[in-house]
Amino acid sequence: MERLGKTVVLVGMMGAGKSAVGTQLAKLLGVPFRDSDDEIVKAAQRSIPEIFARDGEPFFRARETEVLGRLVRGEPCVLSTGGGAFLAPQNRALIGASGVSVWLRADLETLWQRVRHKTTRPLLHTPNPRETLRSLQAARDPVYALADLVVDSAPDLPVEKMALRVIEALRGRDDVLERTA
Ligand SMILES: Nc1ncnc2c1ncn2[C@@H]1O[C@H](COP(=O)(O)OP(=O)(O)O)[C@@H](O)[C@H]1O
Numbered sequence: 535m536e537r538l539g540k541t542v543v544l545v546g547m548m549g550a551g552k553s554a555v556g557t558q559l560a561k562l563l564g565v566p567f568r569d570s571d572d573e574i575v576k577a578a579q580r581s582i583p584e585i586f587a588r589d590g591e592p593f594f595r596a597r598e599t600e601v602l603g604r605l606v607r608g609e610p611c612v613l614s615t616g617g618g619a620f621l622a623p624q625n626r627a628l629i630g631a632s633g634v635s636v637w638l639r640a641d642l643e644t645l646w647q648r649v650r651h652k653t654t655r656p657l658l659h660t661p662n663p664r665e666t667l668r669s670l671q672a673a674r675d676p677v678y679a680l681a682d683l684v685v686d687s688a689p690d691l692p693v694e695k696m697a698l699r700v701i702e703a704l705r706g707r708d709d710v711l712e713r714t715a
């Protein structure tokens with residue numbers, strides 16, 4: 535038997551699968567699933583595009599930091615972050631203090647195929663969203679590389695297989711997956 539000793543925090547680009555893989559991972563581990571975007575939406579009672587349009591990105595980022603701080607201090611869970619969350623040093627410090635960060639890494643084409651038909655990501659509401667995604671990825675990947683662990687996605691790897699890959703990566707960390715029997 536194994537017990538989760540620390541919150542598993544999924545980080546990485548939009549479309550990497552943080553929300554989908556996190557949901558599955560929490561089921562496999564038998565722990566609660568939290569998504570920082572969902573918590574912000576619930577508290578604001580507005581969608582993410584509405585928050586960005588009405589309150590601006592700085593307001594969203596401030597709420598994101600509050601939510602991360604609250605969730606990482608709670609009982610161990612799987613916590614999927616929004617793609618920008620790991621960029622702020624303050625957020626990385628919060629995550630590092632009581633969680634283990636896992637970068638879900640995917641190539642640009644995979645990310646693009648997953649986000650191209652959605653209108654839910656305001657940062658991609660630009661004249662050339664594919665180019666925006668590319669430049670965001672180029673700027674952010676060196677920061678995601680600061681995560682404790684990295685798990686590679688592949689275009690044809692289903693969500694459940696990705697969740698199993700994350701568990702494999704966590705096996706090397708006995709402060710995260712603690713053996714109880
Ligand atoms: N491994 C995967 N295989 C197939 N589809 C995936 C996979 N991971 C995510 N998806 C799909 O890609 C889209 C974006 O995934 P999502 O979990 O919302 O990413 P993120 O939270 O990292 O932005 C969703 O429609 C999701 O179902």
Ligand SMILES: O=C(O)C1=C[C@@H](OP(=O)(O)O)[C@@H](O)[C@H](O)C1
Nearest residue numbers: 547548549571616617618655656
């Ligand atoms: O990359 C980003 O800055 C963002 C990613 C989104 O989350 P996902 O990564 O879950 O799409 C959401 O937090 C917001 O649209 C901003």
Ligand SMILES: [Mg+2]
Nearest residue numbers: 552553615616
């Ligand atoms: Mg998400």
